[in-house]
Amino acid sequence: AVVARGHGRAKLILFGEHAVVYGKPAVAAGLPRGATATVQFSDAAVHQLTLRSALDEDVYARVECGAALDNVGVDAGDGERLCKAFAAILGHFDCPKTLQVDVTIEVPMGVGLGSSAALSVAVARGIGQLLGQPEQVDEAVDASERVFHGNPSGLDQMMAASKSGVYFYARAYDSELEVAPIEAPALTLAVCEAGPAASTAAMVEMVAQRRLRESQLIDSVNQVIGDTARAASAALTDGDWARVGELMDINHGALSSLGVTTRAIDAACHVARGAGALGAKLTGAGGGGCVVALTPGGAEDVLKAWAEHGWSGFEVTIDHRSK
Template structure:
């Protein structure tokens, strides 16, 4: 066993397709340059520290359970390791922090143990995501592992691999704001499931419409039409509002971003809180969007994704 190891995982933004993706429809997402860095070394310790943009905390509960399962997949014991993770994205805000953490930790454990391959990393991360989110679509995991802009559709049945298609997208300027405390992804997904059971005649067509928007958004991005891509983000936000997963702060953030020149703005993630993503046409409008959001004291992040 080597003396120390480091692993990295990416954060994510979903451009189109939240919630409908859980029901088998296509979504479009991107892995971000920022995410998580995990560091492991042999040495008994009683703490597992996670640092993130909002501060630092000692892992417990689900996080500790997931982390223990990840390192055990590589023949290691968490209590026999000095472990830490640095997150560059906010926790539980729709930017894939748990998947980024899980991928970073699994890759560090693989390097430290000298056991396993990328397939074992994916298996360990999938189990961890089930601990975090219950019936997760797998899209966060895919972004954390691979990065880039990609189309995603979950497997046709439990255990089937997802369909992941890398996309040739133009340069994208994305601005993200954390506008409200996060909500549980599992809770939000269960709420939408319950709504679909009560009103299938209304909600199933909404899922279908979100899937159609995702396909149209994919086509717009692959054609290099960022104007249309932004308009479709706005349409997607309206459909997510119809599912009841938007809140007043998210709606206000979308409105402010569009006023400041965003091509499109929508929630990203499960909703109920968390983050809004805006597509900016250029650096000057990126500054204006951030200015509008920061006037509300919302923490902001910006990303330039090269083609």
């Protein structure tokens, strides 16, 4: 093929963020949208990547990487890490010519929805397909995600490469993260951005520091989070939304104990519950970023209540039978 395309999915963590870093189970959903990369050979002297948002058509960053994988140029946005991630991906492939990569992202970036993993998977798959080297994709994505997040659990990239749906993750110590689809009825959620995001690596490090000071307590909190994920897996399968919502609230309280909530996140959770959501919690690394609320009857009322406070959001329905 002269032009290849790669896709990666955005994700929502429904239960278990942070505790998953310590080997606890988690529940996450692969969203119907994410990132798309178009990859083709170019005549330029350097590899080029352009990152656009499908939401506002803005070019977020344009980066270049020398054929010898030296970083030669960044122009807009958070280009430096993107440039290093691009080089990390390219380093796993045998490229006979330079490449032009155009990426479009269909969700807000850097707010806990897994945009970086979606991008990494889309770019690596596109390059792997163009060059006929699909076996290099997974390691290329690992390398790119390490550039973005330090030492991530692997949850984001697993979701980015999955089919749309809800998944239960469990990882025993010293073994690979495992993933099993949850046969849940269609799940309707409201998601909003309750403030500027923090860096995932910084939030994970903050939890690690709290755990150094209070190891027994934090291990207990992580255990509670893992237990909510396990209970939620059963409640989701049964379509027991009241229980799923209550478990989200419990999970949120535990995340507050880890120190990763903010005033705006807590307020957005209260507003959602007040507008009829059955439960609400932060999603992703916290310190800012997104809140997810359970709205089986539709997200309209919650989105309206959030908008009155200045938080813009969207409704998403996750149905493993749809795609």
